[in-house]
Amino acid sequence: xxxxxxxxxxxxxxxxxxxxxxxxxxxxxxxxxxxxxxxxxxxxxxxxxxxxxxxxxxxxxxxxxxxxxxxxxxxxxxxxxxxxxxxxxxxxxxxxxxxxxxxxxxxxxxxxxxxxxxxxxxxxxxxxxxxxxxxxxxxxxxxxxxxxxxxxxxxxxxxxxxxxxxxxxxxxxxxxxxxxxxxxxxxxxxxxxxxxxxxxxxxxxxxxxxxxxxxxxxxxxxxxxxxxxxxxxxxxxxxxxxxxxxxxxxxxxxxxxxxxxxxxxx
Amino acid sequence: xxxxxxxxxxxxxxxxxxxxxxxxxxxxxxxxxxxxxxxxxxxxxxxxxxxxxxxxxxxxxxxxxxxxxxxxxxxxxxxxxxxxxxxxxxxxxxxxxxxxxxxxxxxxxxxxxxxxxxxxxxxxxxxxxxxxxxxxxxxxxxxxxxxxxxxxxxxxxxxxxxxxxxxxxxxxxxxxxxxxxxxxxxxxxxxxxxxxxxxxxxxxxxxxxxxxxxxxxxxxxxxxxxxxxxxxxxxxxxxxxxxxxxxxxxxxxxxxxxxxxxxxxxxxxxxxxxxxxxxxxxxxxxxxxxxxxxxxxxx
Numbered sequence: 280x281x282x283x284x285x286x287x288x289x290x291x292x293x294x295x296x297x298x299x300x301x302x303x304x305x306x307x308x309x310x311x312x313x314x315x316x317x318x319x320x321x322x323x324x325x326x327x328x329x330x331x332x333x334x335x336x337x338x339x340x341x342x343x344x345x346x347x348x349x350x351x352x353x354x355x356x357x358x359x360x361x362x363x364x365x366x367x368x369x370x371x372x373x374x375x376x377x378x379x380x381x382x383x384x385x386x387x388x389x390x391x392x393x394x395x396x397x398x399x400x401x402x403x404x405x406x407x408x409x410x411x412x413x414x415x416x417x418x419x420x421x422x423x424x425x426x427x428x429x430x431x432x433x434x435x436x437x438x439x440x441x442x443x444x445x446x447x448x449x450x451x452x453x454x455x456x457x458x459x460x461x462x463x464x465x466x467x468x469x470x471x472x473x474x475x476x477x478x479x480x481x482x483x484x485x486x487x488x489x490x491x492x493x494x495x496x497x498x499x500x501x502x503x504x505x506x507x508x509x510x511x512x513x514x515x516x517x518x519x520x521x522x523x524x525x526x527x528x529x530x531x532x533x534x535x536x537x538x539x540x541x542x543x544x545x
Numbered sequence: 546x547x548x549x550x551x552x553x554x555x556x557x558x559x560x561x562x563x564x565x566x567x568x569x570x571x572x573x574x575x576x577x578x579x580x581x582x583x584x585x586x587x588x589x590x591x592x593x594x595x596x597x598x599x600x601x602x603x604x605x606x607x608x609x610x611x612x613x614x615x616x617x618x619x620x621x622x623x624x625x626x627x628x629x630x631x632x633x634x635x636x637x638x639x640x641x642x643x644x645x646x647x648x649x650x651x652x653x654x655x656x657x658x659x660x661x662x663x664x665x666x667x668x669x670x671x672x673x674x675x676x677x678x679x680x681x682x683x684x685x686x687x688x689x690x691x692x693x694x695x696x697x698x699x700x701x702x703x704x705x706x707x708x709x710x711x712x713x714x715x716x717x718x719x720x721x722x723x724x725x726x727x728x729x730x731x732x733x734x735x736x737x738x739x740x741x742x743x744x745x746x747x748x749x750x751x752x753x754x755x756x757x758x759x760x761x762x763x764x765x766x767x768x769x770x771x772x773x774x775x776x777x778x779x780x781x782x783x784x785x786x787x788x789x790x791x792x793x794x795x796x797x798x799x800x801x802x803x804x805x806x807x808x809x810x811x812x813x814x815x816x817x818x819x820x821x822x823x824x825x826x827x828x829x830x831x832x833x834x835x836x837x838x839x840x841x842x843x844x
Contacts, residue, residue, distance in 0.1 A: 336742050337742065338738050338741065338742055340733075341672075360744070362744040362746075363744075365742060365743065365744030366743075366744055368742075369742065369743070370739070370742045372735045372738070372739060373735075374735060377734060377735040377736065378735035378736055378738075378739050379736055379739075380736045380740075380754055381736075381758075382757050382758065383754075384564065386561060386564070391740075391743075391745060391749075391753070392743040392744070392745060395743070395744060395745050395746065395749065396744065416557075417556070417557040419564075420557075420558045420561070420564035420567075435739075438739070438743070442743065442744075
């Protein structure tokens with residue numbers, strides 16, 4: 280491999296519950312993400328892709344049993360996370376209506392993580408973070424319920440970026456948004472990745488989004504990674520596994536190209 | 546005045562301080578729309594005023610007997626009449642407002658933090674700690690309130706402070722239950738997960754993220770409890786375990802006045818009316834506060 284891996288996952292196994300009720304949500308999943316790239320994790324709902332993301336973020340409930348290896352820039356990732364480690368790995372959630380505290384102002388949502396991590400000149404950072412996601416300072420003292428879905432997701436992205444992470448985990452960041460807003464958010468994410476030299480792990484069921492955003496992808500089904508491929512393979516329609524091809528066909532069948540987004544070349 | 550108003554109502558606040566003032570002012574504007582809440586606030590304000598200004602409002606200390614004026618009916622000389630020892634009932638109610646406020650305030654200060662802390666920790670942490678804390682809560686819930694308070698006072702000795710302490714120790718458990726129920730639903734919500742993934746320490750998540758979401762239910766429960774707290778204090782006073790005579794505690798006044806209920810109705814009726822009005826005031830105020838404290842209910 281020419282560039283260093285930001286994330287390596289080898290033989291990851293996640294089981295919820297015990298005994299006969301045990302449910303293996305992720306089975307022997309392996310993939311690696313090149314530093315500075317964007318990696319797509321695709322699959323239908325229930326395929327375990329969000330569980331993989333939460334395992335990476337250290338957000339699985341303590342009852343979940345995790346086996347296998349996760350490495351961040353070569354260091355092993357364990358369920359117990361130190362604060363500096365948490366800082367390097369941030370997450371943007373699927374539903375911007377649920378991921379912002381309803382009683383906190385934008386000022387607090389952005390300011391608290393910065394304060395907790397001991398950053399300086401917090402006022403300037405808050406204004407900068409807002410500007411970074413395309414919002415002006417007038418949003419600073421608003422509550423989430425005074426914002427639209429797209430604005431909320433921008434705040435959620437600003438919250439993840441204000442503590443300067445190396446890796447951002449994106450859990451279907453646009454699927455709860457209007458089609459017209461989706462493209463804006465995706466382009467915003469692309470720009471932020473370039474400007475801040477971030478590594479993205481993007482979970483999505485939409486192959487169009489993945490082919491627009493990512494350089495490599497893994498396809499998951501029923502908890503297993505069934506295919507690891509570069510995005511050229513996806514665009515060339517040369518996915519090896521039959522299920523991956525079916526998924527691609529399904530995506531193309533229903534695809535309505537969002538405005539402002541180039542259609543995937545095939 | 547209008548400059549202050551404009552500063553408070555500006556579209557885009559320029560500082561954290563201005564934003565906070567603006568939120569407070571908008572809350573007040575919303576609160577003012579609710580007639581019941583304003584009435585509640587007026588009653589509670591009157592109670593506080595009576596407590597503060599008791600020496601100037603009343604003509605006597607309310608404790609010195611005046612046997613020549615025993616059981617006088619309400620009239621120009623004695624607005625609410627006099628009791629069996631000739632003391633002015635109006636004066637006693639005014640002085641009693643201090644005791645009522647003292648009981649209510651102290652119980653609130655003890656009960657809300659304890660109940661919130663226990664419930665929020667139990668719901669958020671879960672596991673064996675949740676089971677342990679909730680069994681403890683169950684034990685306190687299972688005891689009849691007055692009996693448990695009696696036991697505490699018997700152990701600690703009679704007196705108003707001990708009565709308050711006893712009430713507080715028996716009253717926190719429902720708050721723990723409410724807070725736990727809220728914390729349980731919040732525990733897996735995205736905004737709490739987001740806070741955790743950002744490395745915000747647990748104590749900050751509990752105090753700054755989980756607890757505020759429990760406050761509206763707790764406030765409602767607290768205002769509904771106020772009447773019960775005043776009455777429990779009165780019950781303890783009646784049994785000789787709370788406020789000691791001649792302290793003009795409203796509940797004790799009713800208890801002593803019940804012998805005269807048929808012929809001299811005013812002796813128990815006016816303290817009873819005072820309790821009724823104050824309880825109503827707290828309920829109305831709490832209702833209004835809950836609406837204002839939830840920023841989603843106003844835009």
